């Protein structure tokens with residue numbers, strides 16, 4: 379989606395951090411943006427930022443919990459009422475959830491996957507019919523993480539959700555291409571945001587049986603104590619996302635530092651295949667496991683830059 383000027387973006391988690399950075403980059407390209415966020419104070423802070431920049435009329439804020447499917451439909455209708463049809467959907471809202479697997483309870487898995495994975499699914503199920511209906515195409519950015527590619531220790535819930543978001547994005551990439559809808563799996567490394575503070579968003583119903591509350595509090599204090607971390611700014615991150623949208627990148631990586639780790643993972647996978655001849659008939663019968671055009675297209679596009 380190369381032409382962004384005058385178009386509309388819907389950004390979840392848009393009140394803070396990376397979502398806010400994406401919204402800033404969108405507004406700088408002449409887009410109108412709806413910020414959807416569960417925290418009113420984040421929305422208020424973001425709105426006042428745009429107002430002080432003289433960009434307030436380009437932004438509309440909606441309080442939304444992405445796990446609430448009914449509210450999501452209302453938010454979509456409110457968005458179209460405010461700015462008209464949308465072309466860019468950024469499923470970005472997220473939380474930090476961490477702790478050793480042995481301490482994770484069902485309540486932890488339900489909260490974590492509910493926001494980090496189902497929140498993305500809800501966004502696509504809400505918006506896709508509306509984007510298909512206007513027929514002009516568009517782009518979907520799903521915020522995953524480096525943690526979806528290289529697992530972070532003691533983060534089984536987070537890693538699982540983010541890997542699933544990458545798989546979902548890869549699957550939709552070919553399915554939606556005929557409708558002129560691009561899909562990107564966005565995999566940032568460390569970005570300076572408020573995510574370390576997200577345990578306070580945990581709903582009461584997921585607190586009672588949680589095994590992670592003590593761990594989360596220790597982690598929150600540890601993260602708050604880090605002074606001047608060398609993490610990326612939200613502005614730079616947002617610019618990288620929009621560049622990826624305009625180029626229709628399948629993967630949007632932000633941190634060069636982690637490339638070798640990904641290569642190592644891929645090499646580990648390749649090294650683990652049985653060292654034996656290919657069964658040609660089986661390979662021919664199952665072409666979708668033999669090759670996926672999205673990978674060759676991505677390699678071609680990267681080599682052409």
Ligand SMILES: NC(=O)c1ccc[n+]([C@@H]2O[C@H](COP(=O)([O-])OP(=O)(O)OC[C@H]3O[C@@H](n4cnc5c(N)ncnc54)[C@H](O)[C@@H]3O)[C@@H](O)[C@H]2O)c1
Nearest residue numbers: 391394395396416417443444471472523568569571572573
């Ligand atoms: N910060 C990083 O280093 C980093 C790295 C990789 C991936 N990510 C991912 O980036 C995304 C944005 O995180 P961030 O770092 O900007 O954190 P952040 O806390 O600054 O922003 C996240 C926003 O999402 C909102 N949110 C949380 N749960 C929500 C819900 N149920 N419904 C609607 N809004 C909700 C929060 O209120 C917050 O404003 C997340 O998906 C996160 O997993 C962050």
